[in-house]
Amino acid sequence: MTDILPYPTGNQHPRFFGWVMGNGTITGMLADMLASGMNPHLAGYDQSASLIEKQVIAWLAELMGFPPESGGLLVSGATMANINGLTVARNSEVSALTDFDVREHGLGHPDAPRLAVYGSDQIHSWVYKACETMGMGRQAYRSIATDADWRIDIDAARTRIQADIDAGLHPFCLIATVGTVNTGAIDDMTAMRELADEFGMWLHVDGAFGSMAALAPEAADLVAGQELADSIAFDLHKWGYMPFEAACVLVRDGTSQTDTYGSEASYLNGMTGGIAVGITDFADRGLQLSRGFRALKVWMSLKEQGSDCLGQVIQQNIDQAAYLEELVRQRPQLEVLSGATLNIVCLRYVVEGMNDDALDQLNRDILVAVQESGAAVPSQGIINGRFAIRVCISNHRTTRDDLVILLDAITQEGRSAVSRGGE
Ligand SMILES: Cc1ncc(COP(=O)(O)O)c(C=O)c1O
Incomplete structure (x- = not known):
């Protein structure tokens, strides 16, 4: 092997400290190989691979302090997990978008509300991709100043939300960052929950890497309160040390996730026997229909290493x-x-x-x-x-x-x- 050098981006090396990357494990590598070998299709239905993904989501909900009935989905990374959470937030009744059917009419409709979403000026760039992709435009993101510790300024957020309401906008979601990419700052979760409730807004947490600190014996207190969110997105390929790609989105009220992504296609309906027994659980919780068995590396890692x-x-x-x-x-x-x-x-x-x-x-x-x-x-x-x-x-x-x-x-x-x- 003379032409292919080791450490392609370097992240397996003990002195890789760039961005926020995971390093991969032997168990994870083995699991990926097995998953490709078995090659199941994870749209849903009651087959063994789907049951493993359901089990993994239930474990992750427990570890994050979310209720057992939470909805959830494994996706490729925190960007996708966050976009899933924000889209569910937009469509949900919590954010009071009850008199306009955004799935039916889209945001280009003359009666569509002008939506606004709030988070700190330290938020990761995924939010701009999300606003653009969701048809709200980048301006829908209201970037709020942070304090000396890079945490969102709650009073400034309140003032901006009220000003937007007065101007006829529809604020629908607050995003708390648990572990900002620049400095690892953690927004005040209790204050964010109270602010969201004050205005009837959805609270979403971007905990791409920081949320995993909930597993740490002494540091768990630092991220306490993230379980108060309506939805949370976090990676397993960062601070879960698993190989790319693996992340999770959890939604407290699982039906709001299927209300956002569910579709009716006769060729996907469950049957009473055969291999399509049950429903297309996972295809109805996110964008992907064809999905791989990334749950296996999460299941094997948690089984082998434990939380x-x-x-x-x-x-x-x-x-x-x-x-x-x-x-x-x-x-x-x-x-x-x-x-x-x-x-x-x-x-x-x-x-x-x-x-x-x-x-x-x-x-x-x-x-x-x-x-x-x-x-x-x-x-x-x-x-x-x-x-x-x-x-x-x-x-x-x-x-x-x-x-x-x-x-x-x-x-x-x-x-x-x-x-x-x-x-
Ligand atoms: C806070 C935060 N949010 C979102 C992301 C995007 O995560 P991913 O690269 O898994 O899509 C990152 C990546 O570093 C991040 O640090």
């Missing part, structure tokens, strides 16, 4: 992030731009007397050099307008020594870049 083991490794990553912050604070050449709330630390290399614009460029160069050296892969972020080297630890292979190697590499590349600049 306690997953929780311990998640806790380990959170503790490692706190340790990394401590290490950065001990090095005078480095500066913390955002500390560890969950598993993310943003930092930069600093040089006395150098202005912020020059530091931005220097840190961009350092990031590229560290990645290209092969020492480690952090990624980039903008924190309070400044370029940051962003370290996200969602990696079960990382040890504390790896964090020291990372900082050594950043410091060394920083020193080299400065000396090259001075030549």
